[in-house]
Amino acid sequence: MSCISFEQFSFQAKEAVEKELEQIINDLQAPEILKKSMQYSLQAGGKRIRPLLTFSVLAALGVDWKKGTKVAAAVEMIHTYSLIHDDLPSMDDDDLRRGKPTNHKVYGEAIAILAGDALLTHSFKVLSTLDRNRWTDAQILELITGLSESSGAEGMVGGQVADLLGENKQLTIEELEFIHTHKTGKLLAYSVDAGCILGNASDELRQKLKTFSYHLGLAFQIRDDILDEEGDQERIGKPVGSDLSNKKSTYPQLLTLEGAKEKLNYHINASNQMIQDIPGDTTFLKTITDLIATRDH
Amino acid sequence: MSCISFEQFSFQAKEAVEKELEQIINDLQAPEILKKSMQYSLQAGGKRIRPLLTFSVLAALGVDWKKGTKVAAAVEMIHTYSLIHDDLPSMDDDDLRRGKPTNHKVYGEAIAILAGDALLTHSFKVLSTLDRNRWTDAQILELITGLSESSGAEGMVGGQVADLLGENKQLTIEELEFIHTHKTGKLLAYSVDAGCILGNASDELRQKLKTFSYHLGLAFQIRDDILDEEGDQERIGKPVGSDLSNKKSTYPQLLTLEGAKEKLNYHINASNQMIQDIPGDTTFLKTITDLIATRDH
Numbered sequence: 001m002s003c004i005s006f007e008q009f010s011f012q013a014k015e016a017v018e019k020e021l022e023q024i025i026n027d028l029q030a031p032e033i034l035k036k037s038m039q040y041s042l043q044a045g046g047k048r049i050r051p052l053l054t055f056s057v058l059a060a061l062g063v064d065w066k067k068g069t070k071v072a073a074a075v076e077m078i079h080t081y082s083l084i085h086d087d088l089p090s091m092d093d094d095d096l097r098r099g100k101p102t103n104h105k106v107y108g109e110a111i112a113i114l115a116g117d118a119l120l121t122h123s124f125k126v127l128s129t130l131d132r133n134r135w136t137d138a139q140i141l142e143l144i145t146g147l148s149e150s151s152g153a154e155g156m157v158g159g160q161v162a163d164l165l166g167e168n169k170q171l172t173i174e175e176l177e178f179i180h181t182h183k184t185g186k187l188l189a190y191s192v193d194a195g196c197i198l199g200n201a202s203d204e205l206r207q208k209l210k211t212f213s214y215h216l217g218l219a220f221q222i223r224d225d226i227l228d229e230e231g232d233q234e235r236i237g238k239p240v241g242s243d244l245s246n247k248k249s250t251y252p253q254l255l256t257l258e259g260a261k262e263k264l265n266y267h268i269n270a271s272n273q274m275i276q277d278i279p280g281d282t283t284f285l286k287t288i289t290d291l292i293a294t295r296d297h
Numbered sequence: 298m299s300c301i302s303f304e305q306f307s308f309q310a311k312e313a314v315e316k317e318l319e320q321i322i323n324d325l326q327a328p329e330i331l332k333k334s335m336q337y338s339l340q341a342g343g344k345r346i347r348p349l350l351t352f353s354v355l356a357a358l359g360v361d362w363k364k365g366t367k368v369a370a371a372v373e374m375i376h377t378y379s380l381i382h383d384d385l386p387s388m389d390d391d392d393l394r395r396g397k398p399t400n401h402k403v404y405g406e407a408i409a410i411l412a413g414d415a416l417l418t419h420s421f422k423v424l425s426t427l428d429r430n431r432w433t434d435a436q437i438l439e440l441i442t443g444l445s446e447s448s449g450a451e452g453m454v455g456g457q458v459a460d461l462l463g464e465n466k467q468l469t470i471e472e473l474e475f476i477h478t479h480k481t482g483k484l485l486a487y488s489v490d491a492g493c494i495l496g497n498a499s500d501e502l503r504q505k506l507k508t509f510s511y512h513l514g515l516a517f518q519i520r521d522d523i524l525d526e527e528g529d530q531e532r533i534g535k536p537v538g539s540d541l542s543n544k545k546s547t548y549p550q551l552l553t554l555e556g557a558k559e560k561l562n563y564h565i566n567a568s569n570q571m572i573q574d575i576p577g578d579t580t581f582l583k584t585i586t587d588l589i590a591t592r593d594h
Contacts, residue, residue, distance in 0.1 A: 029451050030458070031455055031458045031462065033458065033462065034450055085411075088407075090410065108387070110388050110461055111461070113382060113385065113410065114461075117414075117454050118449050118450040118454045118455075121448055121449035121450070122450060124441060125445035127441075129442055137434035137438055138434060140434075140438060141437060141438065144425040144441060145426055147421075148422035148425065149422060151418055152415050152418035153327035153335070153415040153418070154325055157327075157331070157411050157414050157415045158326075158415075161327070161330065161408065162328055164408070165330065
């Protein structure tokens with residue numbers, strides 16, 4: 001049994017990671033406009049799913065989840081930089097993100113690019129300077145390798161390239177899946193794996209949680225595509241149907257809306273099945289999976 | 298006495314680092330266009346001053362310089378990403394770099410931004426996966442922290458922001474020096490410091506080499522500004538006078554050409570004086586300093 005409800009946990013977790021992020025940027029000796037631009041996107045709300053995943057794995061492993069706050073902040077910095085760069089005019093050219101003007105709309109393209117670069121760069125220092133009384137050097141190096149792999153050419157950036165190349169093309173389900181497992185899946189999976197690294201999970205457990213992440217990541221994306229088609233613009237913070245107008249392939253488009261919902265259920269069920277195999281208190285992991293299946297923004 | 302001439306050393310060093318870079322990109326499981334774009338800028342020539350600095354420090358410390366090849370490659374990846382992003386239309390808007398079309402001119406803006414992101418991200422994996430039979434975990438973590446610090450908001454990116462903010466303004470010498478010590482100085486200094494970390498230099502020696510780097514970095518930039526005013530376009534690979542047309546403050550503009558040359562001499566002399574205090578064979582370090590003072594591109 002968890003001693004706190006998921007709502008309490010989620011509230012505390014968001015607060016902890018947002019406070020940490022604010023502090024990390026405040027501590028930088030850097031031009032004010034750069035810090036403001038970094039802070040603007042870091043504090044623009046967001047569901048903080050990646051931190052919640054890391055923390056939930058720690059909770060399942062019986063480790064005080066707050067110990068993972070800096071690591072969660074580093075992942076959130078990577079996620080945030082990727083949103084800033086994805087929104088740029090030469091990429092998705094989005095004016096709104098979570099209902100607010102995108103970074104380049106407020107700070108201009110040059111500063112937005114540099115704020116992204118700075119967030120990306122500094123996330124590695126956040127990891128490399130983790131408390132070495134609490135974590136071993138080997139754990140820290142494993143965290144750094146994983147963050148780089150999941151967010152670089154072989155992960156998120158590679159997925160974004162595949163996404164761009166796929167515009168205005170009729171993709172197969174396999175091609176669409178490549179995009180999503182790379183563009184969003186690998187960093188989500190890293191958030192789970194980071195919890196395993198910090199909590200000294202066994203290889204067997206780590207493998208199970210990897211399979212869990214794979215299904216959860218795809219479920220997350222399919223739900224995103226469904227929301228883009230039938231969601232409420234005010235809730236999701238961007239125009240409904242923007243994928244279609246951006247000429248991107250989506251699950252509903254390839255499988256029909258009904259087919260996409262079936263596929264979503266399949267991956268949610270697979271995630272839940274994996275969780276059942278995991279020892280420890282998996283309440284939070286289960287709740288996150290349910291939230292992803294039913295989220296409305 | 299070095300067993301090889303500086304010319305042989307320089308040739309071998311460039312070859313080693315370029316081969317390493319090629320291999321690093323070839324090994325990536327990533328979309329071909331992304332790898333091509335990364336490779337294009339990495340293999341576009343360049344003086345490889347940062348690798349030469351790391352190698353020269355290793356040579357002075359009596360360490361086989363080839364052992365520093367991966368670290369030098371990581372620094373060159375950071376330097377290369379910064380050139381790709383700096384050349385973008387929303388930044389310096391340059392069409393040519395080293396006499397060749399800039400990355401975004403060949404691959405488009407989106408891929409150029411992502412190639413930069415991927416180079417930046419992967420450089421940290423190059424460090425975090427260094428041979429742990431050769432280097433300690435503590436050395437590797439120190440290398441990662443230093444690379445992040447020198448290239449992020451508190452280093453190179455911060456300098457680039459200050460540079461952008463300083464456009465169309467009359468800067469003071471102090472403001473100009475802030476830009477250059479951050480935009481180029483800190484990564485040059487890191488290249489020297491990385492040699493110290495790998496070669497287990499004493500704190501005292503490290504401090505001396507830090508002072509050396511400071512003067513060398515400023516000398517490098519002042520020489521750059523002088524070349525922009527009186528250099529040969531074919532040699533430097535971009536239009537002469539581009540700083541003026543970009544409305545950037547330069548040393549010759551603030552100090553006159555004569556004054557800039559005096560300041561260059563001051564920093565070159567200070568660098569050379571530091572080298573005299575360093576034990577070991579400093580032939581290569583001395584030669585690089587001379588080259589920076591007199592380079593024509």
